[in-house]
Amino acid sequence: MTPKAAIRAEGERLMAGFVAAGAVPVEADILQPAGTLLDLYGEDIRARAYVTDDPVRGEMMLRPDFTVPVVQAHMAHGAEPARYAYLGEVFRKQARGSGRASEYLQVGYEVFDRTSPEAADAEVFALFRDLLSGLDLRPVTGDIGILMAAVRGLETTERRKAALLRHVWRPVRFKALLDRFAGRAPVPAGRLALLERLKAGSPAQLIEEAGSFVGLRGPEEIAARAEALVADAGTPPIKATEAALLYDLLSLEAPAAHALSHLRGIAPMLPAIAPAVDRFAARLEALAAKGVDVSTLAFEASHGRTALEYYDGFVFSFLKDGMPPVASGGRYDALTAVLGAGAFIPAVGGVIRPGLVARLKGAVA
């Protein structure tokens, strides 16, 4: 068999596994409208995806993943609950010299089910574990929902919480904001000068003095943010004890069962995370019922934060040193609301790269 045929055969084996688990096979167009993807992922996706122009359909992208078209199709005319499987190429630009494939097969499984999210999480994880057994992969799990709950529970302004939540998937900016809100980093010099100027007059007057008005961003938008900046400068820092808990949470890495007792320990001091911790506990029970040893399963609270921005709960990867993730997935409830035009359904799923599986099995070089 040629390498491509061997990889496809592996993909079909995995696909058959998903179908046997109850999934309906679905297809998705290779050419996807760029607008939806750009709206979801921002400019970052433009650096990762192949963008092309169609004289009639406008800007299009070579399918960078299946999740978006599968969710769209489900939201448009899917029945509930639903399980879908797909197999096909995805296209990603890779950094020069990385040696990574820019076109490769992906086989995936997505579950849309309202009844028990934790059971669905465990179902997906256990299915992936079974299909990848014997490959000596290292599973890693995480839960972005706990982090988001911790931020929502902070004793600070809604504006600061929103700023942190918006950057959960950009750890560098998240940390810079948290450092500043917690008083651990000084206010940047530029910001201090700005605050001085803003105190010198009303926003309307300052805008007037700044000269000709240009641009779509209106005076009332500018004034609103100027006022918010001044108000924020008078906001006390996040309490040191609370901030310490959040820093601790960001760096929490432990076997899942141990992570749970750790989280139970800090929940009284950060009560807002209690429901998320309960969900984490329920998930571990569901995983244990599927035969997963949660006393050794790796848990990292920040896992999945640098993935493309949509996971907002359980996340997992199956890793092998020296390779991109062999499989990865997670829960993306918020994405269904964004793509569902008002409708919403809890969703969890993941993808496997048959090319890497075939390589691990020695079927291809």
Next chain:
Amino acid sequence: MIRVGVPSKGRLMQDCFDWFGSRGVVMRRAGSDREYSGVIEGVAGAVPVLLSAGEIPRELAAGRIHLGVTGSDLVREQLGEDEVAEVARLGFGQADLVIAVPNVWIDVETVDDLDAAAAAFRKAHGHRLRIATKYHRLVRDFLQAQGVADYQLVDSQGATEGTVLNGTAEAIADITSSGETLRANHLRILSDGLIHQSEAVLWASRVAEWSAEDRLVYAGLAAKLGVAGAPF
């Protein structure tokens, strides 16, 4: 034969000829000053190729020229480290690639402010805050490294400073030397919005074929110019 790409007109061409000339490598255009061919005096085995500065990166990447003089902004935007090597910074053609916003944005002074403004803008207007530029890669890498969200780049190949006034962008990222055009268009540079400090650079192509003879010619040329040895 080493082919040396040099800018074919204007100030950049003159500065380039002066830089080589002051090191004993006299370049000039052959025939009339409308003819795009040139000669190098004093170095056998090297020939100048007069090109638009904007095309020099592409020619270096294709290996059709061995050496080339053009702005670091263009090369960093278009090429990777494996395609060209920096031979010498020439000390002219300086300009900064910066992010600028309307001066009336009294609430925006830093990239951090721009990020926050972008979030509110997207909510209010239903689309991402548009930044007009022709330096897509440099600008995207800069903003991505800083974790800025809710913006989009819109392509502008010229008169970029006018895009805000014309309503096709909210902010811009462009090359400026004095900042006068920005000010004339009611724009202001973010205090930490410097993306790249550009200047004219002599580049060597890693893609071009360097024969044994070419290498000898290069060694002689490099000695005269006082620049680093074999970059290939």
